Amino acid sequence: MNIVTEKKCRKCGKIKSIIDFYAPKSLGNKPTNSCKECQRQYASQWNKINKGRYNENARLFRRRHPDRVRDSNREYYINHQSEFHENGNKWANENREKVRESNRKYKKKASIP
Numbered sequence: 001m002n003i004v005t006e007k008k009c010r011k012c013g014k015i016k017s018i019i020d021f022y023a024p025k026s027l028g029n030k031p032t033n034s035c036k037e038c039q040r041q042y043a044s045q046w047n048k049i050n051k052g053r054y055n056e057n058a059r060l061f062r063r064r065h066p067d068r069v070r071d072s073n074r075e076y077y078i079n080h081q082s083e084f085h086e087n088g089n090k091w092a093n094e095n096r097e098k099v100r101e102s103n104r105k106y107k108k109k110a111s112i113p
């Protein structure tokens with residue numbers, strides 16, 4: 001039986017011992033493609049870019065306060081209302097035939113007792 005003891009990191013290209021790779025349960029305990037060092041670097045970079053916005057806390061917050069998330073979505077909609085409408089109108093203009101067709105179909109269906 002071949003026991004893999006070394007693996008090449010896809011990020012830095014270095015051949016490292018298998019213990020230098022994470023083997024998360026979510027991947028069936030298989031070692032990841034990039035070494036721990038690269039993963040750490042990637043994670044900290046990602047955190048910096050996102051300023052921890054999408055961290056575990058934010059996720060928990062969303063789960064506990066779905067109404068607040070909804071509110072902020074509504075706020076976004078209100079602030080960008082004109083854009084939404086503009087896009088909607090544009091779509092309706094470009095697809096006038098389609099809209100008419102679907103309206104007709106709907107009316108036909110609705111008139112059936």
Ligand SMILES: [Zn+2]
Nearest residue numbers: 009012035038
């Ligand atoms: Zn690496």
